[in-house]
Amino acid sequence: MAYQPDMLKYFALALDPIHVGTGGIRLGRVDMTIVREPGTNLPKIPGTSLAGACRTYAAMQENGKFSHCAGQGQPDTARGYQGHCGQPDCPICVTFGFAKGSGASFQGLAQFSDARLVLFPVHSLAGPVWVTCPGVLRDLGITESEPADGHVRVSGGVRASGRLNLGWLMLDAKTDFSLGDKLPHVPGEIKSRAVLVSDKMFGHIVNDNLEVRTSVSIDPSTGAAAEGALYTYEAIPRASVLYFEVVVSDPKFYQIAGQEPLKENGGKEKVKETLNNGFALFECLGIGGMNTRGMGRLKVLNLNAGGETGERGES
Ligand SMILES: [Zn+2]
DSSP, rough: OOOOOEEEEEEESSSBBBBBBBSSSSSEEEBOOBBBBTTTOOBEHHHHHHHHHHHHHHHHHHHHHHHHHHOSEEEEEETOOOOOOOOOOOOOHHOOEETTTTTTTEOOSEOOOOOOEEEEEOOOTSEEEEEEEEHHHHTTTTTOOOTTTTEEETTTTTTOTTTTEEEEEEEESSSSOOOTTTTTTTTTHHHTTTEEEEHHHHHHHHHHEEEEEEEEEOTTSSEEEEEEEEEEEEEOOOOOEEEOOOOOOOGOOBBBBBBBBHHHTTTTHHHHHHHHHHHHHHHHHSSSOOOGTOOOEEETTTTTTTOOOOOOOOO
16 A cells, blocks of 8 residues: 655735744834745745644643643643643654653654645735745646736726726736636635736735734833834735645654554544644634734634545646
8 A cells, every 4th residue: 555645735914913033123114024035036934933833722622631732832831731741542642643751752643734825815906916936826726827928817896997006006908817626725805906926026015015013012011111122023914825735744754752643542533633723723713923003813714624645736
């Protein structure tokens, strides 16, 4: 029997702006920047951020049974914290991996890709539209021809009348684009207002239309704004549609402490259930930074379907 891991494909809708920071502060237009793909410079949510939040929330959903597995790996007796249990029947450790002080470690059966932008909201005189490009769609198995320079291809729901502005850009528009029944998990209101731009233009439009907010640091001793503490941060805007994949390996090909993991409590289906348990809380608890400032909520659109098993589109 050939060994074939499952590829789960998830679409997600940003309910709030999402800030996953680079961890550094940059001098320039924006103080706190978000993570980008090196080649395209497009913002993304790293797979490690998805996995970390999913682990924490999945552990919460286990009703405290395995909650000691949610955080850092090393035990802390002073706090009564056990670290990762590393048990073969623990759905958290088996799904997300563990590292114990004794040297035992396991990579985890679920491997997360980065979440990438599929449809990005932009303001236009014709109302909000969502831009995408042939390169993004190709990764989802959809082939579309590239619009000519200075042109866009718009969907029927956009009243463009020959010209369409995307933020500051004014472009020639032709109504010959339709996502139809492709991307079935994406809401129809968004698909009917989709606009296809060239691959090159997509990166520019996204980076010109990121949410940038200004905030002040509060000095905790006075409760007032700390001096010189005005800073700006950027975020993936609300209503962005993102896509990510999770590869799930079958536990029966692995051994933890000499045992097949999750053998008695659900096997591979338990891994998928654990993922769904975690993703279900993205919608209310959010991911990334600044959740207390009304940021980070992400709705996984095909939660109940548990993703789709199958081949990845041309890549
Ligand atoms: Zn555990």
